[in-house]
Every structure is written in C-alpha cells, then in structure tokens.
Amino acid sequence: MSAGTDTAHDGALATPGAALPVPLRxxxxxxxxxxxxxxxxxxxxxxxxxxxxxxxxxxxxxxxxxxxxxxxxxxxxxxxxxxxxxxxxxxxxxxxxxxxxxxxxxxxxxxxxxxxxxxxxxxxxxxxxxxxxxxxxxxxxxxxxxxxxxxxxxxxxxxxxxxxxxxxxxxxxxxxxxxxxxxxxxxxxxxxxxxxxxxxxxxxxxxxxxxxxxxxxxxxxxxxxxxxxxxxxxxxxxxxxxxxxxxxxxxxxxxxxxxxxxxxxxxxGGKNAAIVLADADLDLAAEQVLFGAFRSSGQKCTATSRLIVADEVADEFLALLTARLDAWRLGDPTDPSVHMGPLVTPAAAEGVRAAIAAAEAEGARVAYCGPSPAASDGGDAPSAFVPPTVLEVGAGSPVGDHAAAGERPASCVPCGNTAWREELFGPVLAMRRAASTEEAFALAEDSEFGLSAALFTRGIATALEAVDALDVGILHVNSESAGADPHVPFGGAKKSxxxxxxxxxxxxxxxxxxxxxxxxx
Structure with missing residues (x-):
C-alpha cells in the first residue's frame, strides 16, 4: 500500500452497513x-x-x-x-x-x-x-x-x-x-x-x-x-x-x-431500440425487454428506451410485458425481494417525471404505469422513485437530418416526441408499432444515437439483414440491449x-x- 494512508480511513473499511457515514478521502x-x-x-x-x-x-x-x-x-x-x-x-x-x-x-x-x-x-x-x-x-x-x-x-x-x-x-x-x-x-x-x-x-x-x-x-x-x-x-x-x-x-x-x-x-448518449418482429418468441422478448428497460431503474447507457413491435403482435406482446411488470416490485434496493430501486437522486427522478409529462402533452399514451412504493408499502413514496412506465407514441413532425427524403419507407414517419427522441435515463419505455420489418429497422434508425439495439426474431436471414441495416456499436439478437463482456469491444456508433x-x-x-x-x- 502507498505511504501516507490515513489510519481513520482504514478503520472505516469494516463498517459498510453501520449507521455512521463512512469518511471520504x-x-x-x-x-x-x-x-x-x-x-x-x-x-x-x-x-x-x-x-x-x-x-x-x-x-x-x-x-x-x-x-x-x-x-x-x-x-x-x-x-x-x-x-x-x-x-x-x-x-x-x-x-x-x-x-x-x-x-x-x-x-x-x-x-x-x-x-x-x-x-x-x-x-x-x-x-x-x-x-x-x-x-x-x-x-x-x-x-x-x-x-x-x-x-x-x-x-x-x-x-x-x-x-x-x-x-x-x-x-x-x-x-x-x-x-x-x-x-x-x-x-x-x-x-x-x-x-x-x-x-x-x-x-x-x-x-x-x-x-x-x-x-x-x-x-x-x-x-x-x-x-x-x-x-x-x-x-x-x-x-x-x-x-x-x-x-x-x-x-x-x-x-x-x-x-x-x-x-x-x-x-x-444512447436511445436504444428493441425490435420485436412477428416471428419472435414473444415470451422471451417480453422478459428481455423488461430486463433491458427496467433493471437499474433504466439508468444504463445501453438500456432499452425505445420499443418497436410488429403491428400484428403488438397487443399480444404488450399484454405479456405488462403482466410481467405487474409482478415487478419497486422499493428499497437492499430488500432481496425488490426488482427495482430508486433513481440516483430525487432531482434525477423529478427530471424523468417532467419528461413523462412533456411526452404526454405531446400526445403519448400511457400504456402502463406501475405502482409507487406508497401503493404497496403504505407510506409516502420517496421522491427518488419513478415506477416503470410504457408510453405509446405516434408519428410526429420530421426532426433533424433523419427527415431527408428517401431515407425510409413512406409509412415510416419520424417521431418528435420527447420520450422517443431524448435520453431520459430512467424507467421509461417509448413504444411504436411497425407495419413491416423494413419499417421496424427504419424506426430503430430514427435517432442520432447508435449505441446498442436488440432484435427478436427466429429468422437467421432477418438477423443477418439487421447487421447491415442497424448502425449501432452493439447488436443483441434475442437478448436484452444492455450488457457487455470485458473481452470484446464496447462503444457506440453515430453520436453515441x-x-x-x-x-x-x-x-x-x-x-x-x-x-x-x-x-x-
């Protein structure tokens, strides 16, 4: 150990859970x-x-x-x-x-x-x-x-x-x-x-x-x-x-x-998309999207914050996802039965709540909002808690360079909604429906960021197509968008x-x- 170590500092090492605060050095x-x-x-x-x-x-x-x-x-x-x-x-x-x-x-x-x-x-x-x-x-x-x-x-x-x-x-x-x-x-x-x-x-x-x-x-x-x-x-x-x-x-x-x-x-930054196609294993996709969006309270640069679902299975998938969220317990993170804790500070939580309100004012529909700790634990909810939230957003006015003619199918209109466009860094998932695989990929590309993406499909040809179509640093096929291993490169494309x-x-x-x-x- 280097010379000059503070002895009081050493003594603090053995008391991680004590009531007294640990002295910082x-x-x-x-x-x-x-x-x-x-x-x-x-x-x-x-x-x-x-x-x-x-x-x-x-x-x-x-x-x-x-x-x-x-x-x-x-x-x-x-x-x-x-x-x-x-x-x-x-x-x-x-x-x-x-x-x-x-x-x-x-x-x-x-x-x-x-x-x-x-x-x-x-x-x-x-x-x-x-x-x-x-x-x-x-x-x-x-x-x-x-x-x-x-x-x-x-x-x-x-x-x-x-x-x-x-x-x-x-x-x-x-x-x-x-x-x-x-x-x-x-x-x-x-x-x-x-x-x-x-x-x-x-x-x-x-x-x-x-x-x-x-x-x-x-x-x-x-x-x-x-x-x-x-x-x-x-x-x-x-x-x-x-x-x-x-x-x-x-x-x-x-x-x-x-x-x-x-x-x-x-x-x-990241604004990572999960794409669920009609041929996907929907139970697996619902589990993995939940993990990607709501573990760590959504406070991951690789968290799933956008969800694109094939129109023909969108209602079925949303029902599966919300059923899982109904069993998702929010509370004190030191309780082993809890699935999701608070955001890092009350100020961070207030910023996410304000963004949800802005997204609703811009036309987003609340497809799911979980209970706060107060609803289950009988007390006032600490202000750092934000329940898992799913917002369905529609097309909006073209935004930025992505609105250039010819970049996407005519049916794929860019979305300007706050929940779709901005990195909220909280447990908020913005959802859109896609009429085709081509449209789903174009919607995933409707972002200035390109850190991570997840694709759920049983088709190997579709997965190979995604490798060429999606400009991201990390692509997960049939697993959540979050996660990195130490022996392979990590990082994003575009402005990520x-x-x-x-x-x-x-x-x-x-x-x-x-x-x-x-x-x-």
Missing amino acids: LLIGGAWVAGDGAPLASRNPARPDEVVAEGTQAVPADVDRAVRAARATAREWARTPIHARGAVLARAAAALEERADQLGLELAREEGKTLAEGTGEVLRAAQILRYYAGEGDRVAGEHFASPRRGERILVTRRPLGVVGIVTPFNFPIAIPAWKIAPALVYGNTVVWKPASTVPLLAMRLAEALDGAGLPAGTLNLLIGPGALGTALVRQPGLDGLSFTGSTGVGRMLAGEAASRGVPFQGEM GYGPKEQGAAAREFFTHTTTVYLRG
Whole structure:
C-alpha cells in the first residue's frame, strides 16, 4: 500500500452497513487526504435522510497536484514489466471478490440499484481487472518483413503517459474498472474523477488498487464537482482523457481536448431500440425487454428506451410485458425481494417525471404505469422513485437530418416526441408499432444515437439483414440491449461514441500508441 494512508480511513473499511457515514478521502500522490473544498454527503436515494458517506471535496489545486504526482511516477511505471503491472490488477481483483457482498450492499445504498445488481457489479469489476491482469500473455506487437536485406520491421506499443479518467454514477465501480485497468496495465498513470454522487464506491475501487501495491502517484482519486473534469482536461501535463457520461458534457470535454491535441475517448448518449418482429418468441422478448428497460431503474447507457413491435403482435406482446411488470416490485434496493430501486437522486427522478409529462402533452399514451412504493408499502413514496412506465407514441413532425427524403419507407414517419427522441435515463419505455420489418429497422434508425439495439426474431436471414441495416456499436439478437463482456469491444456508433472503443483488445488502441522500429543488425 502507498505511504501516507490515513489510519481513520482504514478503520472505516469494516463498517459498510453501520449507521455512521463512512469518511471520504482523496488519493493524491500515494496519500489518503481530506479535500479542501466544500462538504459532500452521499445519501441513500431510497432513504434520503440516511447519509452513506461524507467528507470534503477536491479543489482545482488538487488536480494540479494529482497530475504532477502521476507525471513523477509515469516513467518508472511504464518501465515496470507488464506482468508485474498485471499482478497488481490480479491482487485488486481478489480483494474485490473477497468483499463483494459488503461492497454490493454499499453500492445499493449509495446508487440505488438492487442488492443483487450491486454485488454483481462488484464481481464484474473484479472480472475486468482479471482480464487485463493477463494482458502480458497476449500479443504485444507486430512483426513485418522488410524490403531490405538484413532488416526486420517491428511495431511496438507505448503508453500515452498521464491519462485522465472521468466516470458516471450509474456503474460506480464497473465502468471505472474497465477504463482504469487497461490504462494501468498498458503502463499509464491515472488521475480519476468519478461522479460526485457515488464517491464511496469510487473510494473502494481506489482502495483495492492501492492496497494491491500500486506505486505512489500511479492512481490518483479526486472526488468533487464536475468542474474538476474541465480543470483536468486543461492540465498541460495530461496525455489523454477517457470519458463516459452525458452527451453535452462529453462534447464539451472533447472540444477542450481537441484544442490542446489531447487524445479523447468518449462514450456518451444512447436511445436504444428493441425490435420485436412477428416471428419472435414473444415470451422471451417480453422478459428481455423488461430486463433491458427496467433493471437499474433504466439508468444504463445501453438500456432499452425505445420499443418497436410488429403491428400484428403488438397487443399480444404488450399484454405479456405488462403482466410481467405487474409482478415487478419497486422499493428499497437492499430488500432481496425488490426488482427495482430508486433513481440516483430525487432531482434525477423529478427530471424523468417532467419528461413523462412533456411526452404526454405531446400526445403519448400511457400504456402502463406501475405502482409507487406508497401503493404497496403504505407510506409516502420517496421522491427518488419513478415506477416503470410504457408510453405509446405516434408519428410526429420530421426532426433533424433523419427527415431527408428517401431515407425510409413512406409509412415510416419520424417521431418528435420527447420520450422517443431524448435520453431520459430512467424507467421509461417509448413504444411504436411497425407495419413491416423494413419499417421496424427504419424506426430503430430514427435517432442520432447508435449505441446498442436488440432484435427478436427466429429468422437467421432477418438477423443477418439487421447487421447491415442497424448502425449501432452493439447488436443483441434475442437478448436484452444492455450488457457487455470485458473481452470484446464496447462503444457506440453515430453520436453515441467518439474515438476508439473500450474493453477487450480495442482498449489498447486508445491507451497506447505505436512505434514502428526498423531493426538492422
């Protein structure tokens, strides 16, 4: 473990479910320290009076300190053998696995996803660390023949240097893991700014990596407001920035990075469609659409937020889906019988409620709205809860570039409804009916985003057609739109992604650059 660890901080590790809030600390240059900024309290969205963790935030001067610390150790870390770097990740993975139940409970209390999902996310973070821990045993470069006698051409890879990582609230340990693990194993040092709504799980991941033997300054954790991300990208010592979050913030950071010539990797918005065709297994489709739309309260960039159903089976499918939703229990996410918890904050829930109201005012019909916790538990519903909602929307006025003539069948009219067009990041599913497979595919393409899509069909020819017709980064056939494995590329098309993809071997395309070596004896 790095020098300078705060002893009171260590003592907090054994009390994840205690009434007392866990003290928050920053990690800068190997020392766990309190921030000099404003106070920060991480509250349980299911129980707003319960403070899960609290501390003080970082200030802009801490960004400079963290980047300087990362720069100071960058050369030595890059020269550390990749197998040794991977061993650190493997030890951190073991630490997460050992404490998965404890950390899963903290995640459920802090972010609002169910206990099962929270524990599963901690284990997924460990899986990601283990995958990259084995990178030293994979292909490290390429060898080319030379047109000149006695010469060989080698293509090797080098780390970028000091990399900034900015992560969102919705997967507070898995998304950071899939950025930080490749960054570190490829020899970069890291300055990480997580979402300030989920600081405890960020601290837990940093603890696992720090305790696994990272040299001081190799990983730096800055907990604080969004302005720290802007300060980070403007740092002269930064060599790259990887971001996951909202489209607006991502575009702003991409612009800042481009103005300084800093490589940028961005995973941004999604408005993911599930297409249910007439030949689909409707029971399977109903199950998978429910999982894709309403697990994690819809707070996934890959969540199903648009539903396109063949007209001839639409009523039957909707009946199957609503029957499943009737058994879908909303409540405290730490209760093992609960299927869906609250949104991350009351403000986030209020924004989703306002969007539902706007969609109704624009003509959407409420096809389903589940009960609030008050309806089943007999009390006032906490304001962070939004019940699962299905809105059927119709055609509207053409919107944007997608309205260009000749892009879709005449029957496929673009929809301008808020629920169809905007990423609401909540448990809201906008539904449209399609008269044909061609129209269904065109409706799926009626979005500026292209992260993920799901297709339900028994026809292999139809599935193959979808591969060509749907411009998305991830296509699921007969499974939910959400989900990603660490050994394959993850990322979106169109305005959902910017720069190289994440995860798998694709990650090294961002976190390293090539050196072509002409080698002659």
